[in-house]
Amino acid sequence: MADGPPPPGAQGAPTPAATVVPLRDRQPGLEVLLLRRNSRGAFGGMWVFPGGQVDDDDSDGDRDELAGARRAAVREAKEEAGLQLEEGGLVALSFWLPPPEAPRRFATWFFLASAPTSGDVEVDRAEIREHRWMTPAAGMEAHNAGEIELAPPTFTTLWWLAQQESVALALEAAGSRPPERFQTHIASASGRGLLATLWEGDAGYDDCDFDRPGPRRRLVMDPGRWRVEIGL
Numbered sequence: 001m002a003d004g005p006p007p008p009g010a011q012g013a014p015t016p017a018a019t020v021v022p023l024r025d026r027q028p029g030l031e032v033l034l035l036r037r038n039s040r041g042a043f044g045g046m047w048v049f050p051g052g053q054v055d056d057d058d059s060d061g062d063r064d065e066l067a068g069a070r071r072a073a074v075r076e077a078k079e080e081a082g083l084q085l086e087e088g089g090l091v092a093l094s095f096w097l098p099p100p101e102a103p104r105r106f107a108t109w110f111f112l113a114s115a116p117t118s119g120d121v122e123v124d125r126a127e128i129r130e131h132r133w134m135t136p137a138a139g140m141e142a143h144n145a146g147e148i149e150l151a152p153p154t155f156t157t158l159w160w161l162a163q164q165e166s167v168a169l170a171l172e173a174a175g176s177r178p179p180e181r182f183q184t185h186i187a188s189a190s191g192r193g194l195l196a197t198l199w200e201g202d203a204g205y206d207d208c209d210f211d212r213p214g215p216r217r218r219l220v221m222d223p224g225r226w227r228v229e230i231g232l
Helices: 065-081 136-144 152-161 167-175
Strands: 015-025 030-037 051-053 091-097 106-114 128-134 180-183 185-189 194-198 217-221 226-230
Touching: 015 065, 015 152, 015 167, 030 065, 030 136, 030 152, 051 065, 065 106, 065 128, 091 152, 091 167, 106 152, 106 167, 128 136, 136 152, 136 226, 152 217, 152 226
Parallel strands: 015 106, 091 180
Antiparallel strands: 015 030, 015 051, 030 128, 091 106, 185 194, 194 217, 217 226
16 A cells, blocks of 8 residues: 555556655654645545655666665655655665555555755645644554544554654664565454454464464554554
8 A cells, every 4th residue: 555646547466656754853753744635536635655656757667676666756755745855865664565455556665764954845735735744653643533544554654663763763773674565464353343454474364364363463443543563
């Protein structure tokens, strides 16, 4: 699931996409940039990171999937938020793929980047309506309070970032290991009104059994409060 790309042009294979998470250091801690999309199209009304579909010009005949995603992420940051990022400054964090039954499927690379120290965020007021700098914890709390709407990859990325003390440490942590892969299966808890996105490593991943005992690697989408469960 990608943050904010337009609908794919064809059914079938997932549409390549890229998202970048701009970061800055402030008091009381690390902040991320979130953009609110307009009410039309994919992810209408949601708060997302800058991102979108990987265009042919981004790939430029390059067979390196990650290189094309980097170019797309830099382009989208400029188009959606007026941020000038350098490809070399992007650190790959994760790769996301929705379940096969999803109506719109985007195979999305997520990158981290230090936001420029100069220049303001500028949104077009058309595709993107407004923006906020927020701590990751504040973003999750705003979602759980019903103040903003987040997609599961956005919420899970905020959860990971909430454990990082600074931009430098977040970039170092992400760069010290291969990008995490999240190929999603959906499970439901019968009679309890709960859904969960399960990822490989979760005890219930293969058969989508919400209650199967064992290790957890999931996002529980409780209507009252979403929560990430990893390694429990």
